[in-house]
Amino acid sequence: MSWWWAGAVGAVKKRQDESAAATKPSFKSVALILCSTGIIGTSLLDILPRDDTLGGQWKSVAEALGSLADVTHVAWSSHSIDDQNREVNAGMLRNVLVLALRSAMHGMGTGSAMIPRPSTEPDIYAISVFGSKLQKKMRDSNIFVVGSGALGCEFLKNFALMGLFCGRKGELTIIDDYVIEKSNLSRQFLFRDWNIGQAKSTVSATAASAINSSLHIDALQNRACPETELVLNDAFLEGLDAVINALDNVNARIYVDMGCLYFQKPFLESGTLGPKCNTQMVIPHLTENYGASRDPPEKQAPMCTVHYFPHNIDHCLTWARSKFEDYFSNRVKQLTFAFPEDAATSTGASYWSAPKRFPHPVQFSAVDSSHIQFILASSILRAMSFGIPIPDWVNNIPDWVSFGIPIPDWPI
Structure with missing residues (x-):
């Protein structure tokens, strides 16, 4: 009797399969559910396929990238402030599109009007934005x-x-x-x-x-x-x-x-x-x-121009002014920061004992003739080395030498 029973069971199972296939729902909408393992995600996976769901039964895609081409709806996150709505939902949409494009490029998706099909062209993303005609022109x-x-x-x-x-x-x-x-x-x-x-x-x-x-x-x-x-x-x-x-x-x-x-x-x-x-x-x-x-x-020339490619006397004056600050202020501040006036050697003796003298930074002054002469001589030599014409007014450095050239404070 085992052969008869096996045949009967097989016939019943065949009829059940045929009945299930005849009553298989046809989904009109497809939803992509991100974070489907959370409370809301699992609830949506349970509710959407039911026949009493608003709009009929839904097919749910839980982060299955291969089916992104079939997706018709994406969840919307609601906030009380419009700016927050735009920021959060725009980010969600960008992430979905990036995943969709990546799936299409790797042959996972079936393609759609919005998602470019797999291609060997290196500019496939640009074509999807500008179109092939404009991309070819560019x-x-x-x-x-x-x-x-x-x-x-x-x-x-x-x-x-x-x-x-x-x-x-x-x-x-x-x-x-x-x-x-x-x-x-x-x-x-x-x-x-x-x-x-x-x-x-x-x-x-x-x-x-x-x-x-x-x-x-x-x-x-x-x-x-x-x-x-x-x-x-x-x-x-x-x-x-x-x-x-x-x-x-x-x-x-x-x-x-x-x-x-x-x-x-x-x-x-x-x-x-x-x-x-x-x-x-x-x-x-x-x-x-x-x-x-x-x-x-x-107000200020680019530093790369001043230090490497000067092409007018203003650049030479700026360079000379920066050198004054470097030689007579910044380097002195760096030295006294490393070795203060009360610094001592390993034997306990004063670090600044004779013949060493403790230095003090010099503050630039436009009324000090020695300061002005340094700026004058340095800028003229700089201009001569680069073949820059030296105008007559350079011999009478105006008061603006001390202005317009911001010198940063030493970071102590």
Whole structure:
């Protein structure tokens, strides 16, 4: 009888399976539940599939990334303040989209109109934002970036990650005449300590190429100024599609702005100074140019210009003033901080016994002739070594020598 019983049981099970398949609910809505192991998450997993749930039975996806393409609803977190609502829910949505894109890139999702399908293109994310037509146009663009400091590094990194200027006609030119200093490493992230003393433009171009080997980039170790117009000639400027400024001084910004205005090139002006920043998009025949509303005169020249690439007498005066502070104040303060006047040797004798004399820092005074003569002689020698013309008024240092050059206090 075992064979008959086995057959009967099998027939009943087959009918039950067919009945269950016929009554299987068709879900109209699919919900993605994040943190499904919590109190609210487990309750939603229990309630949503019921046939008496508002809107009919729901299919619940508990953080199953492979089914994200089917999701029709995402939970909304409600707060009493609108700003909190926007902040919390925007963060939730960003996280979901990042996971969805990552799933699609790894072939986990089935794809949808909002989620790009898996692709071997390095700029798949940029295409999903800009569209393939605009992305192709940007890949074949010819862009000139002036400055390779903090903003310049950020631009180059973003361009490389977005896959721009990688097309057959694409070209990115970066220009900067400065070298890398130790103080640059904290904010110019394409540089490393072993790059100190090397050209900023060359190192940043190499770093961007390491991010995206298809990037077409050319580095120039020059300054954008009238003296370099043999390199940045009319043919070069006419062939550009746009220019991006990432500079630290007003004069260079105005010079680049004048060139873009003359050759009718779109121009993105950007710059930082301490905690302040500035951006301005200049479109020919549509917006005003940068020079139409000039920034106020600079109170202080960039330190990299003063110490390495001075090109006017003001830079030489600033350098001389900083050297006075360094030699006769800061170094003395450092020495007396390490060895105070009551310091003693290991034998108990006074550290400042003869012939050593305890030093005192010198406070700069614009009415002291010896101080003024130091500034005068140092700035003239500095100008001579760099071939900078020395104006006649330098022989009569004005009172403003003691002003406008902020000297930081010694951090004791």
